[in-house]
Amino acid sequence: MDVGRLDREILKIRNLTVSFIQYEKNTFHKSALPVISDLGMTVCEGDVTAVVGSSGSGKSVLAHALFGLLPQNTFVDGEISYSGRTLQPDGAALLRGREIALIPQGVNCLDPLMKAGKQILNGKRDRLSVLRMRELFEKYGLAQEVERQYPSELSGGMARRVLLITALMNRPKLIVADEPTTGMEEALAKTVLADFRDFADEGNGVLLITHDLRMALTVADRIVVFYAGTVVEDAPADDFASEELLRHPYTKALWRAMPEHGFSAEPGVQPYAGERKKGCLFAPRCPYRATACGGEIPMVFVREGRARCVRCEEINQNVWRGDGE
Amino acid sequence: MRLYAERISYRYPEAAAEVLSDVSFAMENTEMNILVGPSGCGKTTLGRILAGYQRPSAGNVFLDERPLPRKGYCPVQMVWQHPEMAVNPRVKMQKVLDEGNADEHTIRGLGIEKDWCGRYPQELSGGELQRFCIARAIGKGTRFLIADEISVMLDPITQSQIWTFLLKELKEREIGLILISHDPCLITYLKGRYSMKMIAMPELSGHTVG
Numbered sequence: 047m048d049v050g051r052l053d054r055e056i057l058k059i060r061n062l063t064v065s066f067i068q069y070e071k072n073t074f075h076k077s078a079l080p081v082i083s084d085l086g087m088t089v090c091e092g093d094v095t096a097v098v099g100s101s102g103s104g105k106s107v108l109a110h111a112l113f114g115l116l117p118q119n120t121f122v123d124g125e126i127s128y129s130g131r132t133l134q135p136d137g138a139a140l141l142r143g144r145e146i147a148l149i150p151q152g153v154n155c156l157d158p159l160m161k162a163g164k165q166i167l168n169g170k171r172d173r174l175s176v177l178r179m180r181e182l183f184e185k186y187g188l189a190q191e192v193e194r195q196y197p198s199e200l201s202g203g204m205a206r207r208v209l210l211i212t213a214l215m216n217r218p219k220l221i222v223a224d225e226p227t228t229g230m231e232e233a234l235a236k237t238v239l240a241d242f243r244d245f246a247d248e249g250n251g252v253l254l255i256t257h258d259l260r261m262a263l264t265v266a267d268r269i270v271v272f273y274a275g276t277v278v279e280d281a282p283a284d285d286f287a288s289e290e291l292l293r294h295p296y297t298k299a300l301w302r303a304m305p306e307h308g309f310s311a312e313p314g315v316q317p318y319a320g321e322r323k324k325g326c327l328f329a330p331r332c333p334y335r336a337t338a339c340g341g342e343i344p345m346v347f348v349r350e351g352r353a354r355c356v357r358c359e360e361i362n363q364n365v366w367r368g369d370g371e
Numbered sequence: 372m373r374l375y376a377e378r379i380s381y382r383y384p385e386a387a388a389e390v391l392s393d394v395s396f397a398m399e400n401t402e403m404n405i406l407v408g409p410s411g412c413g414k415t416t417l418g419r420i421l422a423g424y425q426r427p428s429a430g431n432v433f434l435d436e437r438p439l440p441r442k443g444y445c446p447v448q449m450v451w452q453h454p455e456m457a458v459n460p461r462v463k464m465q466k467v468l469d470e471g472n473a474d475e476h477t478i479r480g481l482g483i484e485k486d487w488c489g490r491y492p493q494e495l496s497g498g499e500l501q502r503f504c505i506a507r508a509i510g511k512g513t514r515f516l517i518a519d520e521i522s523v524m525l526d527p528i529t530q531s532q533i534w535t536f537l538l539k540e541l542k543e544r545e546i547g548l549i550l551i552s553h554d555p556c557l558i559t560y561l562k563g564r565y566s567m568k569m570i571a572m573p574e575l576s577g578h579t580v581g
């Protein structure tokens with residue numbers, strides 16, 4: 047990774063592991079269900095970093111872990127730091143809603159009993175805040191009367207814009223957006239993404255969480271691919287121009303499955319959190335599978351990115367090995 | 372079999388304007404059509420009416436000259452955009468599957484694993500749930516399938532897995548398809564590959580067909 051990126055790191059996650067503690071069936075024994083394991087990634091100032099992966103890969107859990115919003119029965123280990131300050135375990139509570147803002151996935155995150163305007167202002171009544179809200183309303187094409195409407199009176203797209211405006215109110219430095227454009231029509235989705243782009247270009251960080259690879263590619267600088275609770279590849283978005291430039295077999299499969307690249311359907315599904323074994327979790331579906339895939343899988347640096355695959359170097363030429371992360 | 376909607380109008384209760392006004396539509400069960408139009412133009416509403424989930428304010432839906440059956444298995448089935456809202460959250464997935472009459476071949480073809488059937492909907496991902504919803508909808512009596520944005524919430528691999536199986540199945544069993552989608556790449560691909568016809572919503576209003 048180039049040195050310039052290291053200076054600009056705004057969010058850094060290292061060796062993050064998140065498990066849900068559950069009671070085993072019909073017993074008083076507790077066991078841990080790991081949903082994220084040994085995850086590392088960074089978000090830089092000025093960059094839109096997209097996390098892509100199928101549902102169940104741990105994308106939303108990551109977002110909630112960053113903001114300290116996970117339920118009581120979770121065990122979180124690892125290091126999360128924002129501009130050098132640690133967010134884990136309690137740091138996030140001081141910063142969230144101020145310097146770091148989350149745009150949650152579910153529109154049911156809105157309080158059903160509070161009018162939209164009141165939720166956005168979050169207790170503030172001063173003129174500046176109200177003006178800021180109105181300015182954002184105008185920017186995102188919401189009529190002023192939406193201020194006085196309850197969430198149940200809003201359409202899906204409108205509710206999503208209310209969530210977006212809530213996040214932008216306090217001019218954060220880092221936005222984590224969890225599936226921010228699902229349910230929006232194309233033109234509006236493009237506006238929202240363009241705004242993330244502008245927001246990043248002003249020197250802020252954006253972590254965009256999505257399952258829609260094509261949408262992510264239109265706006266992101268880096269793509270981080272999740273599979274079964276960990277990062278399998280971290281690549282510059284430009285590498286998605288062709289399959290050869292991609293590192294991990296799963297990313298290649300994702301690329302081939304896009305309608306414009308052949309729509310090829312590889313069989314198999316991502317293993318469920320309770321059934322994840324040692325070694326590479328993609329191995330059962332991988333065309334490059336080898337015996338080494340059952341062991342420890344290191345992160346390998348390939349060109350401007352990295353991938354978690356033992357055969358990565360054979361699959362890709364022109365490689366250098368980093369000294370681990 | 373022929374699915375025929377005759378001069379359908381629909382107005383949501385208390386809404387000022389009609390979503391659908393004087394819409395006519397006809398297709399054979401060997402056809403595959405893509406329904407397109409701007410958001411809010413009534414694509415989903417038309418789908419709901421064709422599948423018998425909603426009754427039009429005016430007009431009728433016919434299947435081979437007979438009105439759409441109000442009881443028993445409806446030959447026009449619909450798969451919804453949000454699978455998590457289309458299954459009962461309080462029953463296990465086996466029961467969801469039993470609501471249709473999917474055979475072993477369909478279940479296997481959609482990659483539904485035995486083990487998933489014992490779980491509740493909230494324990495499955497959107498892609499896994501959508502497989503159940505499709506299996507439930509393409510049971511033995513189905514002659515038409517309305518697919519309303521069924522793959523927007525899926526990652527590319529799951530999307531292509533589901534479509535590949537579904538289209539093969541529909542072709543073999545001569546089930547007619549009405550696809551509602553906004554995804555330009557998906558539309559381009561399917562249109563070229565399966566000679567689907569594009570139908571723009573606004574063109575359906577005003578004149579009768581067939």
